[in-house]
Amino acid sequence: MMDLPFIAVMILIMLGISAAVLKRNMIKIVMGVSISASGINLLLVALGYREGGVAPIFTNAPAAQMVLPTPQALTLTSIVIDLAVTAMMLSFVILMYKHYGSTDSRKRRLSG
Amino acid sequence: MMAFLLQHAPPLVIALPLVAAFAMPMVSRLGARAVKAWALLSLLATESLVLLLGRDVMSGNPHVYALGAAIPSLTTPAGYPIRIIIEVDAMSAFMAMICASISVLVCMYSLQYVRKKGGQDKYYTLLLLMTAGMMGLVCTGDLFSMFVFLELLSVSSGALIAFYARRGESSEAAFKFMVVSSIGALMVLLAAGIFYGQYNMLNLAAIGGMLRFGFLDKVALVLLVAAFAMKCGAVPMHMWVSDAYGEAPAPVSAFLVVASQASLYALFRVCFTLFGVAAATEIMGWALVVLGMLTMFIGVTMAIPQKDIKRLMSYHAVSQTGYMLLGVGVCLAVLGNAAALGSFGITAMQGGLFHVVNHAMYKGLLFLAAGAIIYRTGTRDLNKLGGLAHRMPLTAIFFLIGAFSISGLPPFNGFASKLMIYESVFRFNPLLSVIAMLTSILTLASFMKVFHSAFLGPELPEYRGVREMPPAMWISMGILAVFIMLFGIFPDLVVQYLVGPASQALLDRIGYLGGVL
């Protein structure tokens, strides 16, 4: 079952993007993007894992293989970026609800 | 002093607008004039640094900078690259010069265009953040930094698109822009994760050196190309462009054009430098050519029936991106065939890259002219405008220069780059050249429609009190018009000193890899 994290990653990313394609409620579209982002963060963390590894801290480290630290840094950056993007998208949904009166993506005014 | 600046220029170019953006809330306590002066001065300082760096890099001297190392050029202390490495070769310097110059002109135009009280410091902060994101995207040498700066660029652009929050449509356009951009950036991150999992490296040069082109690498290539093509506005992922550029304030639209071209740069960097000849470029080249053809044709045919002046121009931005994809796609398709590359491939790429700088200039001029019309008349609907040339002759002349340039009429710069693309693409496949020329004719038709509707005709009674633009606006448009004419009259100097080194740097994969490894 070494591949279980990667299968979960694939499922999460596909669920997220299919939510963005199929769901009509704009908040659900934002949730879909957020789920996709979580899936990719899981991929990054899972790539760094080494079987039986310890946390990558040098002070008083036990004599075992360390888990790779670089993907953890990448994941932290990615989490912060996704937070900013989700907050922004939700604020746009709030503004749209105030002006249009609904969160349906079909009730758009810009087309053609 | 100059040597110190030149040695540390690569990170300074990214850090200067970033620090200026973070210092803006403190500067805003001193008043509105301090905010504008601070933004303009920091963008001018960035521009001078970029020109200093660019002049050195274009004469054949790529700069490599490892952030945090004991000396900046220590990129491989243990035999493999570590730390974030900024690599500025001639192609990066070319794009950075375009971004910095247009940012200065956009800031100058915004000084008198943005009249909204209470949002001014946020506007200039976001403009500085957009510049920092663009500089980071074009100068960086590793894939994860590309993701970070791409997201920075997307977030600040999204906020600027929704700047006029009193209209519901701008929030809708910004929402669509953010969803599309974040999904694209997530695919870039997925590709970076795939590369990290396989090679344990994130650096473009390091991955390029170790690339094996198995199945996972093909998936990563497709993810990167699709994501960056979506960010440029290639058909069928182009529909956000018309919404976003149409709803943003006019100077922001001009700057968003350059942001899309920075994504185009990232696409070329991935296709040529990361993958290169080893990786079946013929299929990807043909894919870019087909995308370019569809983009050109659908962009221009959607532009003709539009009645909103900014939406019309944004469809033209989509169409001109097709020209760049066509030119560089042809070069990518013949990358493996040395005879064809020498005879028409390099000219096609030079045409495409020349078109990048031309497009930034004349599209910027057109969007700024549309902004001048909107500023003075208050309306964007072409059905309501008419006879403005009586009252705004300078705007009419600038608009006409931009319109002739985008349609490819001599002696403006559009003609020079389009001629290079037509002649080289013809020898690849004649049909592509025919469709490109047809697109050019339809572009001219569409801009004659706009010129007639907005400027020609009898003077309408509701626009009798309209005056000419304020000085900040016509100075920035005048600088663009002068450069358009200069680039049109001396295209060989531009190709020799700017576009030539850039295309050579893009084709020289070994040089890029050798800079870091």
Added chain:
Amino acid sequence: MTGVLMTGAGFWSPLVWLAAFLIVLAIVLLIRSTGRKKFRHGTDQTAAFFSGNEAPKTHVKAGNIYWGFFVTTGRYYRWLQRMHTGIINDYVYGFVLIMVILLAAVTMGGLL
């Protein structure tokens, strides 16, 4: 020689074009100067000739320009307008479509 852009199959010299343009402009102005100089403004001498009818004073609005072109290409434009729905779900769907097509092309292109 400066001012000559070499494309692969020919050359383009904007300075020669400008010189030719100025020469032709000079000839045009020369011919124009041999015309009648005395005429009365505002009378029928300067009005446009509309076969004896009244000259129209309206300005053709942007929605009505090129109507013949739109009538001829009506089928194409109806298809195009239907494609540009403005709904966010279709934007993401286009992206997924392109990704699938490109993936098929790149993985199976080697077999062709």
